[in-house]
Amino acid sequence: LYFPSRSAAESAGSTLSNEGFAIELKSDEEGREWLVFATRELVPDHARLLELRARFEALCAAAGGEYDGWGAPIVEG
Numbered sequence: 001l002y003f004p005s006r007s008a009a010e011s012a013g014s015t016l017s018n019e020g021f022a023i024e025l026k027s028d029e030e031g032r033e034w035l036v037f038a039t040r041e042l043v044p045d046h047a048r049l050l051e052l053r054a055r056f057e058a059l060c061a062a063a064g065g066e067y068d069g070w071g072a073p074i075v076e077g
Helices: 006-018 046-062
Strands: 022-027 034-039
Touching: 006 022, 006 034, 006 046
Parallel strands: none
Antiparallel strands: 022 034
């Protein structure tokens, strides 16, 4: 999730951390854009992924941010 300010990124990161995500905050070289990199282990399920996407989009919309999608490694168990 990308945000235009550090405070917006920290707020979203705190919210997601409280929801069980591990959070990393990073900025571009000029500090103009902030990335909230949120991770959590889960078994992918279409309904759950749609729910998470809506949650991320809502967080971004509330703070002028942008949701850039998700990725997942393949884990064999």
